[in-house]
Amino acid sequence: VPASDATGSSPSGEKITYVVVGGGTAGLAVAARLSENVDNLVIVIEAGADGFDNANIKNLTGPSIQALPGSSVDYNYHSMPLKFAANQVVNMTRGKVLGGSSAVNGALFTHPSKTDLDTWESDFGATGWNWNSLSAAIDSAENFTPTARLASTTSFHGSNGPIFVTQRTPTGDVWTKGVIPAVVASGGKESNDQSGGDPTGIWYSPKAMFPNSTRSYSANSYYLPNAGRANLQVHVNSTVSRIVWAQDKSKNGQMVATGVEYLDASGQNTTVSGDRVILSAGAFGTPQVLELSGVGNPDILNPLGISTVVNLPAVGENLSEQPTSRYIAALAPNISNAGVQLTLNFESARTLLNSTEWDKAHELIQTAPPGLSDTAHKALIRMFEGDAPLIEFMGFPNPANLVFLPILLHPMSRGSSHIVSTDAKQAPQFDLALLESPFDLYILAKATERARRFATQDTVKPFVAAELAPGLNITTQEQFEQFVKNSVGLSYHPLGTAAFGSVVDKDLRVNGTANVFVVDASIIPLQPAAHPSALIYGIGEQAAKVLKASPLSQDADTANTNNPPPSAGRHSHSRNFALFLGTFVFGIVSTIIW
Numbered sequence: 001v002p003a004s005d006a007t008g009s010s011p012s013g014e015k016i017t018y019v020v021v022g023g024g025t026a027g028l029a030v031a032a033r034l035s036e037n038v039d040n041l042v043i044v045i046e047a048g049a050d051g052f053d054n055a056n057i058k059n060l061t062g063p064s065i066q067a068l069p070g071s072s073v074d075y076n077y078h079s080m081p082l083k084f085a086a087n088q089v090v091n092m093t094r095g096k097v098l099g100g101s102s103a104v105n106g107a108l109f110t111h112p113s114k115t116d117l118d119t120w121e122s123d124f125g126a127t128g129w130n131w132n133s134l135s136a137a138i139d140s141a142e143n144f145t146p147t148a149r150l151a152s153t154t155s156f157h158g159s160n161g162p163i164f165v166t167q168r169t170p171t172g173d174v175w176t177k178g179v180i181p182a183v184v185a186s187g188g189k190e191s192n193d194q195s196g197g198d199p200t201g202i203w204y205s206p207k208a209m210f211p212n213s214t215r216s217y218s219a220n221s222y223y224l225p226n227a228g229r230a231n232l233q234v235h236v237n238s239t240v241s242r243i244v245w246a247q248d249k250s251k252n253g254q255m256v257a258t259g260v261e262y263l264d265a266s267g268q269n270t271t272v273s274g275d276r277v278i279l280s281a282g283a284f285g286t287p288q289v290l291e292l293s294g295v296g297n298p299d300i301l302n303p304l305g306i307s308t309v310v311n312l313p314a315v316g317e318n319l320s321e322q323p324t325s326r327y328i329a330a331l332a333p334n335i336s337n338a339g340v341q342l343t344l345n346f347e348s349a350r351t352l353l354n355s356t357e358w359d360k361a362h363e364l365i366q367t368a369p370p371g372l373s374d375t376a377h378k379a380l381i382r383m384f385e386g387d388a389p390l391i392e393f394m395g396f397p398n399p400a401n402l403v404f405l406p407i408l409l410h411p412m413s414r415g416s417s418h419i420v421s422t423d424a425k426q427a428p429q430f431d432l433a434l435l436e437s438p439f440d441l442y443i444l445a446k447a448t449e450r451a452r453r454f455a456t457q458d459t460v461k462p463f464v465a466a467e468l469a470p471g472l473n474i475t476t477q478e479q480f481e482q483f484v485k486n487s488v489g490l491s492y493h494p495l496g497t498a499a500f501g502s503v504v505d506k507d508l509r510v511n512g513t514a515n516v517f518v519v520d521a522s523i524i525p526l527q528p529a530a531h532p533s534a535l536i537y538g539i540g541e542q543a544a545k546v547l548k549a550s551p552l553s554q555d556a557d558t559a560n561t562n563n564p565p566p567s568a569g570r571h572s573h574s575r576n577f578a579l580f581l582g583t584f585v586f587g588i589v590s591t592i593i594w
């Protein structure tokens with residue numbers, strides 16, 4: 001990789017402290033917090049547009065959310081054929097817009113379990129990253145308002161953070177008189193609030209939304225309120241193509257980044273220099289930028305003509321996604337709508353399985369699929385034996401049907417995301433390896449069967465007419481497994497591709513580098529029992545604290561580098577977001593059905 005020809009790009013000629021690659025969920029959170037310190041000049045470079053004029057991002061109605069995948073704010077990625085799931089090719093929506101995937105997601109805001117987060121420190125060497133620190137960090141992101149009709153434990157939530165969070169009041173009787181009593185009658189339990197470290201039980205999920213039910217996400221809640229800061233600049237429509245390295249390594253032999261190179265909207269290459277580079281490009285974008293920069297597995301980089309500057313084969317590996325199954329029943333003719341409020345029901349293997357089935361699952365979990373590290377394998381076995389939540393049943397409000405999506409929370413299967421081109425705009429290749437582990441398949445099949453048990457309890461019978469999927473002809477474990485293989489879906493929760501313990505250290509620094517950090521879903525070593533965006537905001541919050549506390553001078557002693565001085569001049573494609581403050585109107589209240 002050639003030496004830096006970075007020109008520097010502070011609008012006022014000042015030295016840039018942080019270059020943040022990706023203005024997504026975590027990227028804007030960490031940038032907003034770092035720029036609270038006026039001594040930090042923070043530049044965010046985002047591949048997508050600003051998206052503030054997109055009504056489908058603002059609205060959280062079913063039709064709006066469904067209009068986002070496949071539109072201009074989606075990368076429109078596709079998986080490789082799923083070898084263990086009927087060779088399906090699945091769409092993998094990722095937000096390509098300021099706010100990243102927080103702009104296009106379902107906005108469920110769930111706190112992970114204590115068990116999940118404590119493994120980061122106890123098993124993966126992430127000292128300081130545990131339930132106590134991360135739940136406090138999530139609270140710093142959250143501004144929670146409980147609704148009068150729903151029981152919530154406000155001490156489990158933050159009340160001063162930028163992301164507005166609230167619940168919708170349930171309507172109708174399908175959930176209150178039908179599903180919740182059915183879950184309890186079949187061995188589950190009701191929860192008052194899943195956010196205190198034990199999500200077990202069924203509860204109405206909060207969403208990241210303003211009191212008028214429009215989306216609260218990183219672009220309008222972390223960035224816009226701070227857009228007037230002179231030391232926070234955001235460049236949109238700019239795709240980072242690589243990290244630029246100094247000719248000399250640090251005194252400790254680490255690679256030193258001097259900045260990044262990016263393609264602006266006209267396709268022109270530009271460089272920007274800074275003291276530290278933060279990769280927040282998401283679980284697919286972050287390993288992509290690392291590999292394009294020569295950090296990764298030489299067997300992947302060499303054939304593309306990229307010289308390896310840090311031999312780090314774990315980059316892009318350990319890709320984990322939560323597979324889903326489905327249970328659908330038609331509503332009875334006199335029931336016109338299953339309501340507007342999502343329920344989530346978290347269960348452990350003890351509730352899901354009888355003792356014979358538990359023994360079978362316990363036997364299956366002993367065999368690690370390819371790509372699962374020993375550390376992760378041991379942690380997963382311990383969590384299974386310790387009755388950690390293993391399945392979530394997402395109860396979907398729907399005008400015509402009663403829908404449960406069983407989600408496998410702690411899959412064993414591990415895939416990968418690797419570049420196949422030196423062109424930063426070409427999609428990497430995604431091997432999701434969904435259901436490669438027989439344990440994953442076994443549990444998801446059992447969960448589908450259990451969803452049928454909820455729907456056939458006496459309390460639910462008055463609300464449903466007939467089972468539509470999997471269909472009453474599916475009765476044996478083999479048939480349930482085939483159904484799961486044929487119909488498996490994604491949770492859109494990919495993570496783990498630059499994880500603690502293998503790619504980053506406890507300070508989020510990429511191994512072998514002096515001043516490149518990762519702050520996004522890539523660092524999460526194991527799937528949490530949660531929808532991850534709350535945790536990812538928490539990662540942004542905690543990362544800012546860690547970075548603020550570590551002086552630049554400690555970046556592996558970089559005094560020996562050829563970091564060129566930055567020169568003045570603003571990029572032609574940067575946007576003056578202050579303009580948007582005057583014109584941006586927080587969404588419109590509209591019919592909510594999702």
Ligand SMILES: Cc1cc2nc3c(=O)[nH]c(=O)nc-3n(C[C@H](O)[C@H](O)[C@H](O)COP(=O)(O)OP(=O)(O)OC[C@H]3O[C@@H](n4cnc5c(N)ncnc54)[C@H](O)[C@@H]3O)c2cc1C
Pocket residue numbers: 021022023024025026027045046047048093094095096097098099100101102104105106107108109110238239240241280281282283285286289424491492493494519520521522531532533534536
């Ligand atoms: C359809 C969908 C529904 C979901 N529903 C929920 C939900 O209801 N609740 C929940 O908690 N989670 C949900 N998720 C998951 C959650 O939204 C994501 O896990 C989370 O937003 C990821 O955050 P991140 O910061 O890691 O990445 P992102 O938010 O995706 O940010 C990455 C950013 O980097 C940019 N980028 C990438 N490469 C480059 C580059 N080379 N140069 C410059 N910029 C680059 C991208 O454009 C993007 O803006 C959902 C996700 C999807 C896609």
